[in-house]
Amino acid sequence: MSEHRLDDGAIATGVPKIHFDDVRIGFGKGAKRKEVLDGVSFDVRSGEFVSVLGPSGCGKSTLLTLAAGFAKADAGSVEIDGSPVVGPHHDRGVVFQQYAIFPWLTVRKNIAFGLTLRANRHNKADINAATDRYIDLMGLRGFEDALPKTLSGGMRQRVAIARAYATNPSVLLMDEPFAALDAQTREFMQELLHEANLEEQRSAMFITHSVEEAIFLSSRIVVLSNRPTRVHEILDVPVPMPRTAESRTSPEFIELRRHLEEVMRSMSSFTHGGTP
Numbered sequence: 249m250s251e252h253r254l255d256d257g258a259i260a261t262g263v264p265k266i267h268f269d270d271v272r273i274g275f276g277k278g279a280k281r282k283e284v285l286d287g288v289s290f291d292v293r294s295g296e297f298v299s300v301l302g303p304s305g306c307g308k309s310t311l312l313t314l315a316a317g318f319a320k321a322d323a324g325s326v327e328i329d330g331s332p333v334v335g336p337h338h339d340r341g342v343v344f345q346q347y348a349i350f351p352w353l354t355v356r357k358n359i360a361f362g363l364t365l366r367a368n369r370h371n372k373a374d375i376n377a378a379t380d381r382y383i384d385l386m387g388l389r390g391f392e393d394a395l396p397k398t399l400s401g402g403m404r405q406r407v408a409i410a411r412a413y414a415t416n417p418s419v420l421l422m423d424e425p426f427a428a429l430d431a432q433t434r435e436f437m438q439e440l441l442h443e444a445n446l447e448e449q450r451s452a453m454f455i456t457h458s459v460e461e462a463i464f465l466s467s468r469i470v471v472l473s474n475r476p477t478r479v480h481e482i483l484d485v486p487v488p489m490p491r492t493a494e495s496r497t498s499p500e501f502i503e504l505r506r507h508l509e510e511v512m513r514s515m516s517s518f519t520h521g522g523t524p
C-alpha cells in the first residue's frame with residue numbers, strides 16, 4: 249500500500265465515508281419550482297465502490313455536487329468522514345464527464361497539479377513518487393510529456409482519474425467519466441478503473457446511466473426513483489472480485505443486469521406515460 253495514503257480513521261470508527269441523510273433539494277421558485285431530491289439517504293462505507301443509477305433527470309449529478317460541496321441541500325445533511333460538507337475540499341477527488349484537465353500542462357504536470365498546490369505539505373520527492381505511481385496505475389507510462397490535445401478521449405480521462413487519485417482524497421466522486429467514450433474504450437476504462445481501485449481501495453461514488461457499468465465496477469448499487477426522487481433500492485453486487493471481461497457473462501452478472509434493466513425500463517415507461 250502506498251505511503252501516500254491517509255490514515256483511515258473511518259475503518260477504526262465505522263463512520264461512513266459519505267453519508268446522505270434525508271437530503272432534499274429543489275430548484276426554481278413559485279410555479280416553476282421543481283422538487284428533485286425528496287429525502288435521499290444512503291451511505292458509502294470505507295473502501296466501498298458505490299454506483300448511483302437512476303432515470304434521466306432524477307438528480308444523480310445533483311447528489312454528487314452536494315458531496316463535492318459545489319451546492320448545498322435545502323434540508324437533510326451530507327457528511328464526509330463524519331463532518332458536514334460545507335464547501336469543496338481536497339479530501340474529495342472529483343472526475344467529470346468532460347475532461348477537466350489543463351490543456352497547457354503535460355500529463356505529468358496535470359497529475360502533479362493538486363500536489364504542487366499543496367506543496368507545503370509535500371516535498372518534491374514525495375510529489376514525484378506519487379505522480380509516478382499514478383502514471384503507472386493508469387497506464388500512462390511513455391506519455392508523461394504529452395499534451396492533452398495529442399491524446400485520445402480515453403487517455404485524457406486516465407489523466408483526470410490519475411490526478412484525482414494523486415491528491416490522496418478520502419473519497420472519489422465520479423460523474424459519468426466514461427459517458428463520452430466509444431463502447432470498446434468504455435469497457436477497457438471500466439477494467440482499468442476497477443483494477444486501479446482494487447489496488448487503491450478508495451471509497452468511491454460513481455454516477456452512471458449504464459446498468460452494465462454499475463454492475464462491473466461496484467460493490468453496491470443505489471437505484472434512485474423518478475422525481476421527486478427517493479432511493480428505490482440498494483443492491484449488493486454478488487459478482488466475485490476481481491472482475492474481468494469474463495465477469496460480464498457470469499450468471500450473477502446476467503441476473504442482476506436483467507433485474508436492473510427491468511427496473512430502469514419500468515421507471516422510464518412511467519416517465520413517458522406508459523404502465524409502470
Ligand SMILES: Nc1ncnc2c1ncn2[C@@H]1O[C@H](COP(=O)(O)OP(=O)(O)OP(=O)(O)O)[C@@H](O)[C@H]1O
Binds near residue numbers: 302
Ligand atoms: N442548478 C440548477 N438549477 C436549476 N435546475 C437544476 C440545477 N441543477 C439541476 N437542475 C435540475 O434538476 C434535475 C436533476 O438534474 P441532475 O443533472 O442532477 O440529474 P441527473 O439524474 O444527473 O440527470 P441525467 O441522467 O440526465 O444526467 C434536472 O431536471 C435539472 O434540470
